[in-house]
Amino acid sequence: MATIKQVAKRANVSVATVSRVMNNNGYVSAEAREAVERAIAELEYAPNRVARSLFTKTSGLIGLIMPDITNPFFPQLARAIEDVANQHGYQVVLCNTDEQLAKEQSYLVALQTMHVDGLIITTNHSDNPNYEKLELPMVALDRIVKSGIDAVISDGYEGGRLAAETLLNCGATRLAHIGGPEQLQTVKRRTDGFLDVAGDRLVGMTHSSFTFKEALTAAQTLFDEHWPFDGLFAANDVIAAAVLQEAVRRNVRVPQDLQVIGYDGIELGEMTSPPLTTISQPIYEMGRRATERLLDLIEKKETVTKEILLPVTLTERQTTIRKGHDT
Amino acid sequence: MATIKQVAKRANVSVATVSRVMNNNGYVSAEAREAVERAIAELEYAPNRVARSLFTKTSGLIGLIMPDITNPFFPQLARAIEDVANQHGYQVVLCNTDEQLAKEQSYLVALQTMHVDGLIITTNHSDNPNYEKLELPMVALDRIVKSGIDAVISDGYEGGRLAAETLLNCGATRLAHIGGPEQLQTVKRRTDGFLDVAGDRLVGMTHSSFTFKEALTAAQTLFDEHWPFDGLFAANDVIAAAVLQEAVRRNVRVPQDLQVIGYDGIELGEMTSPPLTTISQPIYEMGRRATERLLDLIEKKETVTKEILLPVTLTERQTTIRKGHDT
DNA sequence: ACTTGATATGTAACCGGTTACACATTATGA
DNA sequence: TCATAATGTGTAACCGGTTACATATCAAGT
Numbered sequence: 001m002a003t004i005k006q007v008a009k010r011a012n013v014s015v016a017t018v019s020r021v022m023n024n025n026g027y028v029s030a031e032a033r034e035a036v037e038r039a040i041a042e043l044e045y046a047p048n049r050v051a052r053s054l055f056t057k058t059s060g061l062i063g064l065i066m067p068d069i070t071n072p073f074f075p076q077l078a079r080a081i082e083d084v085a086n087q088h089g090y091q092v093v094l095c096n097t098d099e100q101l102a103k104e105q106s107y108l109v110a111l112q113t114m115h116v117d118g119l120i121i122t123t124n125h126s127d128n129p130n131y132e133k134l135e136l137p138m139v140a141l142d143r144i145v146k147s148g149i150d151a152v153i154s155d156g157y158e159g160g161r162l163a164a165e166t167l168l169n170c171g172a173t174r175l176a177h178i179g180g181p182e183q184l185q186t187v188k189r190r191t192d193g194f195l196d197v198a199g200d201r202l203v204g205m206t207h208s209s210f211t212f213k214e215a216l217t218a219a220q221t222l223f224d225e226h227w228p229f230d231g232l233f234a235a236n237d238v239i240a241a242a243v244l245q246e247a248v249r250r251n252v253r254v255p256q257d258l259q260v261i262g263y264d265g266i267e268l269g270e271m272t273s274p275p276l277t278t279i280s281q282p283i284y285e286m287g288r289r290a291t292e293r294l295l296d297l298i299e300k301k302e303t304v305t306k307e308i309l310l311p312v313t314l315t316e317r318q319t320t321i322r323k324g325h326d327t
Numbered sequence: 328m329a330t331i332k333q334v335a336k337r338a339n340v341s342v343a344t345v346s347r348v349m350n351n352n353g354y355v356s357a358e359a360r361e362a363v364e365r366a367i368a369e370l371e372y373a374p375n376r377v378a379r380s381l382f383t384k385t386s387g388l389i390g391l392i393m394p395d396i397t398n399p400f401f402p403q404l405a406r407a408i409e410d411v412a413n414q415h416g417y418q419v420v421l422c423n424t425d426e427q428l429a430k431e432q433s434y435l436v437a438l439q440t441m442h443v444d445g446l447i448i449t450t451n452h453s454d455n456p457n458y459e460k461l462e463l464p465m466v467a468l469d470r471i472v473k474s475g476i477d478a479v480i481s482d483g484y485e486g487g488r489l490a491a492e493t494l495l496n497c498g499a500t501r502l503a504h505i506g507g508p509e510q511l512q513t514v515k516r517r518t519d520g521f522l523d524v525a526g527d528r529l530v531g532m533t534h535s536s537f538t539f540k541e542a543l544t545a546a547q548t549l550f551d552e553h554w555p556f557d558g559l560f561a562a563n564d565v566i567a568a569a570v571l572q573e574a575v576r577r578n579v580r581v582p583q584d585l586q587v588i589g590y591d592g593i594e595l596g597e598m599t600s601p602p603l604t605t606i607s608q609p610i611y612e613m614g615r616r617a618t619e620r621l622l623d624l625i626e627k628k629e630t631v632t633k634e635i636l637l638p639v640t641l642t643e644r645q646t647t648i649r650k651g652h653d654t
Numbered sequence: 655a656c657t658t659g660a661t662a663t664g665t666a667a668c669c670g671g672t673t674a675c676a677c678a679t680t681a682t683g684a
Numbered sequence: 685t686c687a688t689a690a691t692g693t694g695t696a697a698c699c700g701g702t703t704a705c706a707t708a709t710c711a712a713g714t
Contacts, residue, residue: 001439003670014694019672026673027692049441050380051670054699059377060441064421069402069409070594079397082423091437094391094421096409110418112328114376114387212597241598248600267397270539271568273575273600330700341664346702353703354662378700381669661710667703674697681690 002043011039022047053115062294063111065095065104066122071210072238072266073283074122077141080287081120088295090117097123108134118294124184137297141290142281144185148305150297152290156186159279159312160193163233163261166277168197170320172231172259177205178218178243180235187235190263190279194233203229208239215242223250230258237262237269237278244272244319260319274318282310329370338366349374380442389621390438392422392431393449398537399565399593400610401449404468407614408447415622417444424450435461445621451511464624468617469608471512475632477624479617483513486606486639487520490560490588493604495524497647499558499586504532505545505570507562514562517590517606521560530556535566542569550577557585564589564596564605571599571646587646601645609637 204226265280531553
């Protein structure tokens with residue numbers, strides 16, 4: 001790899017001049033510029049970002065902290081973040097924390113010492129003494145933070161309401177629900193919204209983590225203890241998929257005997273049989289907005305904290321019965 | 328953030344001594360060491376990796392180049408890579424290329440100028456003039472490279488054979504197949520293995536990309552043009568999921584009327600109804616091995632090129648009929 | 655007593671950029 | 685014509701580490 005010194009030599013100028021043409025600032029004569037550009041081309045020079053980083057104290061790196069990329073909600077988010085970051089010349093460093101404080105902590109110092117320019121955080125610690133004292137620009141994604149940290153979330157409460165209303169509109173009268181991990185506030189809101197509309201039409205409810213295996217157990221419990229019900233809202237699509245599978249195992253027909261609505265709008269929902277009706281979060285959009293916000297924080301040095309709330313929508317597929325199309 | 332100079336001052340030693348205790352090399356007296364350690368603790372000093380990087384020309388970063396993290400095969404791979412990297416003190420930079428040469432190219436220079444220590448490549452270009460001339464340590468994952476680049480792949484040919492044998496053993500007599508994108512060599516091998524065993528028992532075959540939507544179209548075509556068949560092998564699990572969905576739409580019972588085997592062993596396979604029998608690649612293991620190999624290349628400066636071939640296994644779920652358990 | 659090797663520590667160069675500052679040279683305006 | 689501003693360029697300091705080298709002390713060996 002060529003260095004700026006070699007370029008300078010070849011172009012018969014000083015390193016300062018080379019740096020000026022690279023960064024397009026300061027005065028440079030037309031001849032000098034041309035000579036430098038030729039030298040750059042000939043040597044295939046690309047400036048060393050580490051060296052630049054040392055002086056400028058910016059790295060062009062943003063840290064992405066998530067619980068587990070393997071959870072099907074996150075890849076889309078990561079993709080959106082990476083896309084936007086890349087479009088602006090940034091790279092993203094991926095960090096899986098498994099919601100473990102120790103891992104998170106160690107990533108945090110690693111990221112800081114490598115001078116990342118900002119952080120996007122999608123982990124859901126209730127107890128995190130970490131972030132507040134960090135001076136890095138950062139935005140929380142799908143996650144509620146107490147203090148003055150920017151956040152991008154979608155409207156879980158409204159989503160829960162929408163799910164309940166939809167089931168009711170589609171003719172369900174006995175509602176059931178499987179909620180997510182109770183410490184996740186964004187997820188709890190979905191449950192709150194659902195329950196507020198369901199009222200005493202709720203006949204059964206349980207909770208589950210977001211792993212398929214546990215969801216399957218939760219579904220079994222729900223069927224065992226509260227059957228019959230004819231409308232079910234799951235706190236996310238993975239849980240809904242488990243419900244669907246358990247339903248066929250029990251010869252419960254979906255949507256004729258039981259209507260099901262999931263939450264998230266991940267691709268998995270298209271792949272189940274039948275395809276899953278769900279409350280879609282604008283996942284890609286959330287990632288995009290979070291990243292754009294972060295870049296504003298980094299580059300424009302914005303200071304006011306903002307919370308961005310995105311609307312959710314109903315994606316009707318085939319686990320609910322369309323009004324006026326009853327089978 | 329404290330600097331080494333501040334630590335040195337506080338401990339009444341020179342920066343050299345501080346550096347020596349940090350890196351545990353050279354001679355340091357017990358008293359000096361202790362003073363330095365106390366100063367480090369008091370200042371919460373963590374060395375600036377950028378500065379270190381500039382001198383040592385290593386960054387502790389490894390670049391992960393994949394087509395699209397959104398494709399459900401990749402998150403597990405990414406996870407494995409990240410885990411192993413992290414255990415060894417490395418971070419990973421995520422790059423989605425969409426198989427576009429331009430994007431790949433631009434990532435490559437970005438990664439080089441930031442001095443990543445190595446590369447893991449899971450893109451499947453047939454034409455890539457890039458990598459060979461790079462002097463970075465790198466390993467290809469799930470991807471076949473001509474020249475002297477290390478690779479970790481699983482035994483697709485044997486997997487294809489295994490799929491065919493399993494279907495045959497389970498009583499299928501009229502076989503069908505949906506292959507993957509034809510330019511992907513690792514995927515083509517699955518088809519080869521399957522066809523070699525299937526022989527003239529194959530009654531129909533088509534191809535599809537790995538997106539669910541296209542897979543659905545391919546499945547429809549196959550049913551339209553070649554039905555009936557009673558055993559189907561799909562080049563990956565996403566395609567298999569599409570087949571399953573199309574089957575219920577046509578009131579084809581799985582596995583009674585049609586047995587289906589997928590490929591990959593991603594979690595999606597557990598979530599379909601019924602759960603999918605599939606040829607499992609050791610995905611996490613592949614990521615792990617690739618990363619370990621890369622770290623050997625980086626740290627031990629190994630030079631001999633190695634190709635690691637991992638075995639696949641049959642994961643029997645409910646889209647095939649167990650021998651001796653015929654329904 | 656004197657050489658020698660091990661131990662201990664500091665100074666300064668270096669990694670490859672950026673930029674403050676000094677110093678020219680040329681253009682502009684009165 | 686001359687002061688002043690705009691333009692153009694190089695030198696060297698700086699970012700925060702690592703390490704070669706010089707130097708100093710001390711114990712061991714002869």
